[in-house]
Amino acid sequence: MAGPLLEISDLRLSAGSGKGAAAILRGIDLALARGRILGIVGESGSGKSSLVNTIMGLTPPGLRAEGRIVLAGEDLLGLSPVRMRALRGHRLAMIFQDPMTALNPVFRIGTQLVDVIRNRHPGTVPAAVEAMAVEALGRVGLPDPGRRMRDYPGQLSGGMRQRVMIAMALVCRPELLIADEPTTALDATIEAQIIDLLRRLRHDFQGSIIFISHNLGTVMQLCDEVAVLYGGHLVESGPVRAVLRRPLHPYTRALVGCEIDDRPVDAPLAFIPGKVPETTERPGGCIFADRCAYAAAPCRTTAPRLAAQGDDRRAACLRLGELP
Amino acid sequence: MQSYPAYVINRILTAVLSVFGAMLVIVILISLVPGDPATVLLGPLATPEYAQHFIAEMGLDQPVHVRLWRLAAGFAQGRLGTDVISGQSVNTIVAAALPHTFALAFAAMALACLVGIPAGVWSAVRKGSAGDTAIAMVSVVFVSVPSFILGIVLLVVFSIWLDWLPVLGLSPSASLRDAAIRMILPTVALALGWIGLIARLVRTSMLETLGQNYIRTARAYGLREGLVHYRYALKNAVIPTLAIIGMGFGRLLGGAVLIEIIFARQGLGSILYDALQARNFSVLQGTVFVVVVIFIAVNLLTELSYALFDPRIKFSRR
Ligand SMILES: Nc1ncnc2c1ncn2[C@@H]1O[C@H](COP(=O)(O)OP(=O)(O)O)[C@@H](O)[C@H]1O
Numbered sequence A: 001m002a003g004p005l006l007e008i009s010d011l012r013l014s015a016g017s018g019k020g021a022a023a024i025l026r027g028i029d030l031a032l033a034r035g036r037i038l039g040i041v042g043e044s045g046s047g048k049s050s051l052v053n054t055i056m057g058l059t060p061p062g063l064r065a066e067g068r069i070v071l072a073g074e075d076l077l078g079l080s081p082v083r084m085r086a087l088r089g090h091r092l093a094m095i096f097q098d099p100m101t102a103l104n105p106v107f108r109i110g111t112q113l114v115d116v117i118r119n120r121h122p123g124t125v126p127a128a129v130e131a132m133a134v135e136a137l138g139r140v141g142l143p144d145p146g147r148r149m150r151d152y153p154g155q156l157s158g159g160m161r162q163r164v165m166i167a168m169a170l171v172c173r174p175e176l177l178i179a180d181e182p183t184t185a186l187d188a189t190i191e192a193q194i195i196d197l198l199r200r201l202r203h204d205f206q207g208s209i210i211f212i213s214h215n216l217g218t219v220m221q222l223c224d225e226v227a228v229l230y231g232g233h234l235v236e237s238g239p240v241r242a243v244l245r246r247p248l249h250p251y252t253r254a255l256v257g258c259e260i261d262d263r264p265v266d267a268p269l270a271f272i273p274g275k276v277p278e279t280t281e282r283p284g285g286c287i288f289a290d291r292c293a294y295a296a297a298p299c300r301t302t303a304p305r306l307a308a309q310g311d312d313r314r315a316a317c318l319r320l321g322e323l324p
Numbered sequence B: 001m002q003s004y005p006a007y008v009i010n011r012i013l014t015a016v017l018s019v020f021g022a023m024l025v026i027v028i029l030i031s032l033v034p035g036d037p038a039t040v041l042l043g044p045l046a047t048p049e050y051a052q053h054f055i056a057e058m059g060l061d062q063p064v065h066v067r068l069w070r071l072a073a074g075f076a077q078g079r080l081g082t083d084v085i086s087g088q089s090v091n092t093i094v095a096a097a098l099p100h101t102f103a104l105a106f107a108a109m110a111l112a113c114l115v116g117i118p119a120g121v122w123s124a125v126r127k128g129s130a131g132d133t134a135i136a137m138v139s140v141v142f143v144s145v146p147s148f149i150l151g152i153v154l155l156v157v158f159s160i161w162l163d164w165l166p167v168l169g170l171s172p173s174a175s176l177r178d179a180a181i182r183m184i185l186p187t188v189a190l191a192l193g194w195i196g197l198i199a200r201l202v203r204t205s206m207l208e209t210l211g212q213n214y215i216r217t218a219r220a221y222g223l224r225e226g227l228v229h230y231r232y233a234l235k236n237a238v239i240p241t242l243a244i245i246g247m248g249f250g251r252l253l254g255g256a257v258l259i260e261i262i263f264a265r266q267g268l269g270s271i272l273y274d275a276l277q278a279r280n281f282s283v284l285q286g287t288v289f290v291v292v293v294i295f296i297a298v299n300l301l302t303e304l305s306y307a308l309f310d311p312r313i314k315f316s317r318r
């Protein structure tokens, strides 16, 4: 099929109304082609999880999503809860940040995996389901997968649990796999192993991936493209190398810390003075103006639009042409 | 960390100690009960010699430690004593009553779980709906009104006004069907409070569980809501209530005893009631001992099975 797998336009996510209303996503435009890996970066609270939860249809009750999220020609926001549920675990799958709590502590991992497979491939005979589960656990590098099936999550380490989550996602053969900071809760060596696993799995996995991470080095290694989120806005996007090597937007520059030449790109997000805007703030101009080193008078009154910069890059900044 | 066998041994020793402690309390309490049993039982006209003989027969002339020792020795051999009035073995008396009390308690607990658990899940899933509010209000009434009052109300409404169900008792010759019909009101009276309690506990526990990350995972993989609620969430939600239900079983037996008295049913209740009325301590201490042992045994089983049921309670593996 031609066209992108996922196309998001003017996606807004808000809570409440009136003065205390929270704007969590403030009009996101984003496209993801088939088979590509998109990294999403941004400080905590910039709306990364909210974005992917909205794609999954897993936003908590009380939040309002407007705009369009088109997956292979179908607008997800227009779907009934039943249709949406039918997409999850089939065409959409997700890996979560905290592997310690993402698996049900009182069911064996085999049971949890088998339930997901049975939902994904209804009518498969039990023996085949079991075999698929064992095979998937083996594929993600769990030693002795047959026996591990009988373990409870509490008997596995964090890294092993995250492997189980990845196995769960893989057996669904989703068109879109979402990983929300899958390694943030793990220590560095385990993180490296999980990233390595994802890189290897990439080759036989046909679908697209959205990968949220705090670690720009990881994004650089794993992703094809990157989108930078700030205060519910998408401020910059483009090919991962280009964006992270030569960021355009002042926020991306600050993130990468490119002003300081010797900062390794593998470092966690750099510290930027000031803090992420509250969801209740409604600045008239650029959302980043308060913290921006390059902000000028118009930045405080005019909101910049996300505009194409060359063939494949986009950035939302009024002063792009004037920046050093 | 303890291994499971070590944990089991530890709990069993604690339970045995508790039984022993309870016996001590029984003996001391009996020695403190006002009213000379000989006078109460034999009437004021009994000769002092006969009263003396009677007291000696019951062992009441001995100091507490001797009585405790005799009692313990007898109980340890499975002898609950002899009813000084009828001459029957207390074992026989208790054995005849026990099945009735157990049947009532188990039926009530089964009914309470059968109704209370789904009601709790249903309320949690439809939090804030009219149904949830209704269940909450009914639960509060059930929990706060003592079961013997509920029993009397049921008795008046269903047996006397509506005349749907037989008034009282359990005739010894009754058919199974008749026995079952006569079980209905006492069971319901005993269960209502537990239905309310279990519904509240399960609701609270379900709401907490439904907010957990693993529930989000189940949803993220498209599992049906029924499966998410009644399988993935319920097992987590029920574990904390399980302990309370188990611990409550002792209280349930206590409630059963009262209900038995109200509905004039055979059972431990009527035995205890009669024995207490008559200051018949030989029967009283044997029966109370049995109740205590059941209570402690149920709690022990609850703890042990709880530890097995919840894989989060970890024991070191060899
Ligand atoms: N259910 C909600 N109601 C109101 N505000 C929310 C809700 N969920 C998240 N937010 C707010 O939205 C913002 C973005 O959160 P999140 O998507 O978790 O960011 P990130 O994943 O980038 O750290 C935060 O300010 C957070 O407080």
Ligand SMILES: [Mg+2]
Binding pocket: A048, A049, A050, A180
């Ligand atoms: Mg997040």
